[in-house]
Amino acid sequence: MRRPNILFLMTDEQKFDTFGFVNSVLKTPNLDKLISNSVFFNNAYCSNPSCVPSRAAIVTGKYPTACQCPTYISTLPKDEVTxxxxxxEAGYYTAVVGKQHFDASEIYKGYDYECIVDGHSQTAPYENIVAFAEYLKEKGVYKVKQVGEKLICGSEWTGDIENHIDYFIGEKGREWLANHIDTTKAADAKPWFMTLSFPGPHQPYDCEGTAYAANYNLADMTLEESKVADLETKPPHYKHLNPRAYIDQYDEELYRRTKRSYYANMSLIDEKIGEVIAMLKEKDEYDNTLIIFSTDHGDFMGDFGLVTKAQYLSEGLMHVPLFVKPPIKDFQGFRTNDLVTNIDIASTCLTAAKAPEKITEHMENHPYNDYWEKDTVSARDYVYMEAHDIKGVIRDGIKTLYYVERDYGELYDLNTDPAERINLWDDPKYQTAKMAGMAKIIDKMFWLSPKSSMQWNVNAPKI
Known part of the structure; x- marks a missing residue:
């Protein structure tokens, strides 16, 4: 039986509610249509709120602690395997177009074809965006200069939209994949895996002023339920984000325009993904392609009066979009409330490639394939997350966040307070729930430690 091709569509810093499918304000018709053929996970989480560790976890299938890349300034060790x-090794031809964020790591990435663009605009260092920079040079518009901020942590777009980095990535990805499909039509050709990874809608929020932004009304860019005053009950570092990221120091209209810029960037990405999907259908590859969509982490975008992200395990950063279209013709999509993590993209791809034996110790192993291949799914009873010295779990709607060597923490009842406005860490009625959450954190940290699966002794009784 022919193994499926695999397309991994990825964004950067995308909040969960940025599809028309979830939020009617958003204009993402192509993604919405793709979701209709997919399993959509209502409760998907990333492992870490920062690009480098979260992406390290995705490409290794291991939590940042386990793959030894726990912070933004850490790198994957050379001996890790993507x-x-x-x-x-399983016989796939692999390719990437777009952002990866391996940074200074010497790890073997595992791609036969690479067009890595690790930046968010032409102001990034040339060596990080070579293909994009050369494209702009050919058009005579490559000028490295800092763009003035006319939005909160962003700016208006004043040039040709074809010079936007996400437009370039979409075009480059579609063109490369179409050519690869056309030149590998033989029945014995290798199945392909491709990562198409957009730098947006990550800051700088720069799609205000485009035709995509013109499709949104400022009045629809509403303020979030949580407010900056809610930070008073949270740990002290919440008040020490980038000073420019606190929206209460700006006019409300500026925040609304910033949010519109963020949404417009998603509409641009949606358009380019739509063109890729249309190409796959034209070339009769859509039905035999497993398509996975996710992001590395989210963005506050108004939560608690903040934008951007940092070392916090808040829902706006950790609760991420994730859906999977199986390689099945006319698959009828559905939603599930099961707790999942985007680290299982690795086990899902290896399972689809008929290479489950390559899912090794410390890799997360709850492949999404079970949702269309099996009658029942063995779902997690909790999800774990980390931000270096902050560890957290969500179980039965209770979110417990432990701060290493601190006498404070965070606990939220997401069943009644999904916006995380009320910190129940010291609430007497939630101490039993807190202890249960702490026990799960200890369990996970144990299993992430080296040689945790080794037995005590040859004839030692099981505990």
Missing amino acids: FMAKLQ
């Missing part, structure tokens, strides 16, 4: 390299 799931793309394992797909190569």
